[in-house]
Amino acid sequence: MQELKLATYNVNSVRARKELLLSWLEREAPDILCLQETKVLDVDFPFEELRKLGYECFTNGQKGYNGVAICTKLLSSKLITKTNFKTIDAQSRFIAINISDIWVLNCYFPHGDVRGSDKFNFKLSFYEEFMQFLEENFSPDLNLLLVGDMNVALEDIDVYDPSLFVDAVCTMPEERGALKKIIDWGLVDTFRTLNSSEPGYTWWEYGAAIWKNEGLRIDYILATDSIFKNFTKVWVDLWPRRRRSPKPSDHAPVIAKFTL
Amino acid sequence: MQELKLATYNVNSVRARKELLLSWLEREAPDILCLQETKVLDVDFPFEELRKLGYECFTNGQKGYNGVAICTKLLSSKLITKTNFKTIDAQSRFIAINISDIWVLNCYFPHGDVRGSDKFNFKLSFYEEFMQFLEENFSPDLNLLLVGDMNVALEDIDVYDPSLFVDAVCTMPEERGALKKIIDWGLVDTFRTLNSSEPGYTWWEYGAAIWKNEGLRIDYILATDSIFKNFTKVWVDLWPRRRRSPKPSDHAPVIAKFTL
DNA sequence: GCACCACCAG
DNA sequence: CTGGTGGTGC
Numbered sequence: 375m376q377e378l379k380l381a382t383y384n385v386n387s388v389r390a391r392k393e394l395l396l397s398w399l400e401r402e403a404p405d406i407l408c409l410q411e412t413k414v415l416d417v418d419f420p421f422e423e424l425r426k427l428g429y430e431c432f433t434n435g436q437k438g439y440n441g442v443a444i445c446t447k448l449l450s451s452k453l454i455t456k457t458n459f460k461t462i463d464a465q466s467r468f469i470a471i472n473i474s475d476i477w478v479l480n481c482y483f484p485h486g487d488v489r490g491s492d493k494f495n496f497k498l499s500f501y502e503e504f505m506q507f508l509e510e511n512f513s514p515d516l517n518l519l520l521v522g523d524m525n526v527a528l529e530d531i532d533v534y535d536p537s538l539f540v541d542a543v544c545t546m547p548e549e550r551g552a553l554k555k556i557i558d559w560g561l562v563d564t565f566r567t568l569n570s571s572e573p574g575y576t577w578w579e580y581g582a583a584i585w586k587n588e589g590l591r592i593d594y595i596l597a598t599d600s601i602f603k604n605f606t607k608v609w610v611d612l613w614p615r616r617r618r619s620p621k622p623s624d625h626a627p628v629i630a631k632f633t634l
Numbered sequence: 635m636q637e638l639k640l641a642t643y644n645v646n647s648v649r650a651r652k653e654l655l656l657s658w659l660e661r662e663a664p665d666i667l668c669l670q671e672t673k674v675l676d677v678d679f680p681f682e683e684l685r686k687l688g689y690e691c692f693t694n695g696q697k698g699y700n701g702v703a704i705c706t707k708l709l710s711s712k713l714i715t716k717t718n719f720k721t722i723d724a725q726s727r728f729i730a731i732n733i734s735d736i737w738v739l740n741c742y743f744p745h746g747d748v749r750g751s752d753k754f755n756f757k758l759s760f761y762e763e764f765m766q767f768l769e770e771n772f773s774p775d776l777n778l779l780l781v782g783d784m785n786v787a788l789e790d791i792d793v794y795d796p797s798l799f800v801d802a803v804c805t806m807p808e809e810r811g812a813l814k815k816i817i818d819w820g821l822v823d824t825f826r827t828l829n830s831s832e833p834g835y836t837w838w839e840y841g842a843a844i845w846k847n848e849g850l851r852i853d854y855i856l857a858t859d860s861i862f863k864n865f866t867k868v869w870v871d872l873w874p875r876r877r878r879s880p881k882p883s884d885h886a887p888v889i890a891k892f893t894l
Numbered sequence: 895g896c897a898c899c900a901c902c903a904g
Numbered sequence: 905c906t907g908g909t910g911g912t913g914c
Contacts, residue, residue, distance in 0.1 A: 438902085901908105
């Protein structure tokens with residue numbers, strides 16, 4: 375019986391975060407790492423530095439923004455970077471791979487904007503398409519992990535001050551409904567299920583917010599039952615977020631341990 | 635009899651260079667400091683940090699580029715930031731002040747460009763107006779220092795490889811002639827007069843040039859005879875230029891010692 | 895190569 | 905506030 379460690383981390387630029395990421399990986403050494411907002415073309419991804427730490431990396435990047443990657447110490451197969459869904463494939467937001475008979479789906483869901491805006495509609499379309507993509511290609515009976523930056527804080531406990539977040543981005547009923555629909559397909563919100571009272575914020579606005587712990591929980595590790603029953607622990611690692619230099623991402627990684 | 639130390643330094647942004655500048659000033663502590671390419675509005679100049687090191691600062695800055703300043707540990711009077719010459723006053727390139735009965739003129743002469751271009755013509759007009767400005771407002775009999783980035787390498791010895799600089803910016807006959815005319819008004823090229831064989835480069839292109847010493851001498855301390863006769867030493871201080879971090883300016887300071 | 899700017903995205 | 909881009913200036 376093997377224990378695996380998986381991490382999801384919105385790095386907000388893998389170039390700006392390279393040093394911090396590498397020193398964090400030396401400490402934490404997850405077996406599987408899912409990155410969002412790498413903000414690099416695939417040719418500029420630091421494959422070599424990560425290989426030195428034992429990771430093989432698979433990327434779906436673009437110029438300037440978005441961009442996702444999966445880095446793994448284990449053998450993998452069946453890389454997916456294209457879903458053939460228009461909205462999903464419009465930008466570099468999705469990558470999936472099969473590792474030890476587990477599907478690892480890594481997604482950077484759109485941020486959105488005020489209700490009615492183009493970006494808001496893009497976010498909802500993205501979620502709808504993603505639901506369809508799941509239904510058409512996977513089954514809740516599989517060993518499947520859906521991880522990443524969902525850009526939705528599901529419940530009031532996931533928001534540092536709910537009174538400040540009425541009809542605010544990441545907390546609107548439409549957005550919460552969209553993520554709930556994904557979960558209801560057959561996934562467990564692993565952090566919340568294993569930590570019912572701890573907020574578990576994963577994102578804090580740049581500036582003083584981290585020092586006042588004014589955060590949101592918008593990064594998730596979702597799992598099907600068959601794999602969740604092997605989960606031992608899920609937590610938010612504040613180490614990379616609570617430092618001044620090198621400058622951290624605005625997100626913190628979420629880490630899970632499970633047995634195989 | 636008092637010994638004074640004067641430095642001229644094209645810092646290429648006083649904001650980007652603040653740390654390096656302050657630590658250099660703690661080492662070298664010139665009594666008078668003339669800066670070029672401060673690249674800040676006057677309101678953003680680090681007056682307070684320099685005051686802590688004993689300097690009172692006078693600035694002529696603008697947004698984004700150019701900008702000059704004089705910082706002094708001594709009492710000063712008669713600040714000039716406006717010449718009423720069109721080309722000179724078109725940008726923030728000139729500042730002058732009287733310190734201990736010495737006129738300190740600090741100027742960032744235009745870089746220019748290929749012969750015939752607008753920038754080339756601007757540079758020559760600037761030099762012509764400056765000549766006129768000198769004639770109309772000062773006399774070679776005064777204690778006067780004209781320092782700064784002249785953007786002209788006067789002779790072949792001032793260029794690391796003259797064969798690469800034929801009709802190149804900073805070495806064209808028109809540019810050399812313009813600076814020579816200023817000198818012929820009644821100034822001494824103090825570095826060259828006191829160091830006849832050492833090249834004394836003050837600028838190296840960013841990249842490998844500094845490590846191969848591929849430089850140009852384009853920053854000067856020019857002096858009238860009455861003050862030059864009290865000069866004891868003039869040198870280029872490579873300390874701030876030969877470091878990797880914090881990132882240095884592309885120029886090195888020129889320093890002079892003279893008695894009062 | 896490395897400052898600045900304006901703009902876009904979070 | 906902090907990333908990216910593309911443009912300019914040297």
